[in-house]
Amino acid sequence: xxxxxxxxxxVDDALRQGAALGCAPLTVAALDPGGxxxxxxxxxxxxxxxxxxxxxxxWGALGMGLGSRALAERAATxxxxxxxxxxxxEGRVVPVPGGVLVRDSEGAVLAAVGISGxxxxxxxxxxxxxxxxxxxxxDPGQTP
Amino acid sequence: xxxxxxxxxxVDDALRQGAALGCAPLTVAALDPGGxxxxxxxxxxxxxxxxxxxxxxxWGALGMGLGSRALAERAATxxxxxxxxxxxxEGRVVPVPGGVLVRDSEGAVLAAVGISGxxxxxxxxxxxxxxxxxxxxxDPGQTP
Amino acid sequence: xxxxxxxxxxVDDALRQGAALGCAPLTVAALDPGGxxxxxxxxxxxxxxxxxxxxxxxWGALGMGLGSRALAERAATxxxxxxxxxxxxEGRVVPVPGGVLVRDSEGAVLAAVGISGxxxxxxxxxxxxxxxxxxxxxDPGQTP
Amino acid sequence: xxxxxxxxxxVDDALRQGAALGCAPLTVAALDPGGxxxxxxxxxxxxxxxxxxxxxxxWGALGMGLGSRALAERAATxxxxxxxxxxxxEGRVVPVPGGVLVRDSEGAVLAAVGISGxxxxxxxxxxxxxxxxxxxxxDPGQTP
Numbered sequence: 001x002x003x004x005x006x007x008x009x010x011v012d013d014a015l016r017q018g019a020a021l022g023c024a025p026l027t028v029a030a031l032d033p034g035g036x037x038x039x040x041x042x043x044x045x046x047x048x049x050x051x052x053x054x055x056x057x058x059w060g061a062l063g064m065g066l067g068s069r070a071l072a073e074r075a076a077t078x079x080x081x082x083x084x085x086x087x088x089x090e091g092r093v094v095p096v097p098g099g100v101l102v103r104d105s106e107g108a109v110l111a112a113v114g115i116s117g118x119x120x121x122x123x124x125x126x127x128x129x130x131x132x133x134x135x136x137x138x139d140p141g142q143t144p
Numbered sequence: 145x146x147x148x149x150x151x152x153x154x155v156d157d158a159l160r161q162g163a164a165l166g167c168a169p170l171t172v173a174a175l176d177p178g179g180x181x182x183x184x185x186x187x188x189x190x191x192x193x194x195x196x197x198x199x200x201x202x203w204g205a206l207g208m209g210l211g212s213r214a215l216a217e218r219a220a221t222x223x224x225x226x227x228x229x230x231x232x233x234e235g236r237v238v239p240v241p242g243g244v245l246v247r248d249s250e251g252a253v254l255a256a257v258g259i260s261g262x263x264x265x266x267x268x269x270x271x272x273x274x275x276x277x278x279x280x281x282x283d284p285g286q287t288p
Numbered sequence: 289x290x291x292x293x294x295x296x297x298x299v300d301d302a303l304r305q306g307a308a309l310g311c312a313p314l315t316v317a318a319l320d321p322g323g324x325x326x327x328x329x330x331x332x333x334x335x336x337x338x339x340x341x342x343x344x345x346x347w348g349a350l351g352m353g354l355g356s357r358a359l360a361e362r363a364a365t366x367x368x369x370x371x372x373x374x375x376x377x378e379g380r381v382v383p384v385p386g387g388v389l390v391r392d393s394e395g396a397v398l399a400a401v402g403i404s405g406x407x408x409x410x411x412x413x414x415x416x417x418x419x420x421x422x423x424x425x426x427d428p429g430q431t432p
Numbered sequence: 433x434x435x436x437x438x439x440x441x442x443v444d445d446a447l448r449q450g451a452a453l454g455c456a457p458l459t460v461a462a463l464d465p466g467g468x469x470x471x472x473x474x475x476x477x478x479x480x481x482x483x484x485x486x487x488x489x490x491w492g493a494l495g496m497g498l499g500s501r502a503l504a505e506r507a508a509t510x511x512x513x514x515x516x517x518x519x520x521x522e523g524r525v526v527p528v529p530g531g532v533l534v535r536d537s538e539g540a541v542l543a544a545v546g547i548s549g550x551x552x553x554x555x556x557x558x559x560x561x562x563x564x565x566x567x568x569x570x571d572p573g574q575t576p
Binding site: 034 | 438440472473476483541
Binding site for chain 1: 179
């Protein structure tokens, strides 16, 4: 599991990367392997549902054991299943890129980072950057 | 944030405009920037789910930071995401035109107006009229 | 059932009475006999949960067919029942004075008014005033 | 409303104060006036429900317009009302000290800080310290 210090640095790095890329205001969440919040920051002007979306991207990745890009691809071909998952999980699964698993060098899941605010590709890019900058392996769910 | 007086006038203006346009009975809600109700009025004959729909149009606009017409366009191309948002938000996001952000001249969000009862274009037109009549900038989410 | 005009006047009269009595900022809701919102107004400075509380006082009165003062008395002697009702109704029953039935001269229920913001006795007094001022019979649930 | 920078500093100051006082691992949340998360940090070893409790202390304070110590006192004398509020708010009101309103010098509510992890008095003390250290007025709900 990540320490609070590591998770905080990751969140701050993601926000810094968003600013460097000229992203819209972001909300960044880091969750532990049990899906519970470690750190969340919402930038000025990031809308009020963003904290839930950022958490749900990360939670869905942990919930299914797959980065949320893979969930998005599966939702496109199995929409009824993901509609059922939305209900089953009480909304905690959002199948859109930007929920990225944090793995160690042996593949173990240490945490997940979820970002919402810009388009899904940019959200994901900021998460991947922050995870790799922290010395971990980012698993966005394929083809990043 | 709007005062109760400003929000009440906006709601009454929207109802008056609905009557002028020959709209079906409307329900009009004005929410503060945090998504909490300021004023709601339901006209005689406006059906019993209309208060929830009117609030959800406005809440969705605030939640995502976009007028609900933009949400409707996005939902058409990303249905799985909006199905997930419905669950995530416990039904408080309705991606249909008629949830209009109230902005000041510098773009800050002061409130949102949501209307339900007639077709979405007419609902939206009444909200836009009322917001502009109050001296504010109406942001319906593009192409109104 | 009340018309929108009658319900709006009642809500405005309640707010005016609150100001005359020096009450804290109030939220006032008027619901139809089916428990659905007709009118709600939240005064500047009335806290963000007040719209839910005001509605739940009125909804509980309609739900049980008793002004909410009677519900408060019963909750004191049957707490387990009212805890169960809170769950059963998904939070829509709040057993505290201030949810007042609007009856006609023959006793038929036409609406309910719920008020939150000051202490329960003052909330209730404003509701009773507004209902009687409108020419209806106020039923607060005994001993007002 | 607080900026992200101000809210982050407040959360970090509260954690630092918790360490200085020898508190158990804390979770600290800062919410905007609409009850939406700005920043949350959970210290290593702070249990998995703490993020929800910290948020609910702050949310309850905002929802009722009173620091959560006042809610705790009221809950002791009006338990049925607070049981009803728990259901009504879907669990977002926790009437225990440690949810502290952040006010400006004129009394306007800018945010709320909620802390969970140690006993309520210590949780509250860390919140009050952080808010005052940031140059704001801490309103814990009387007698701190």
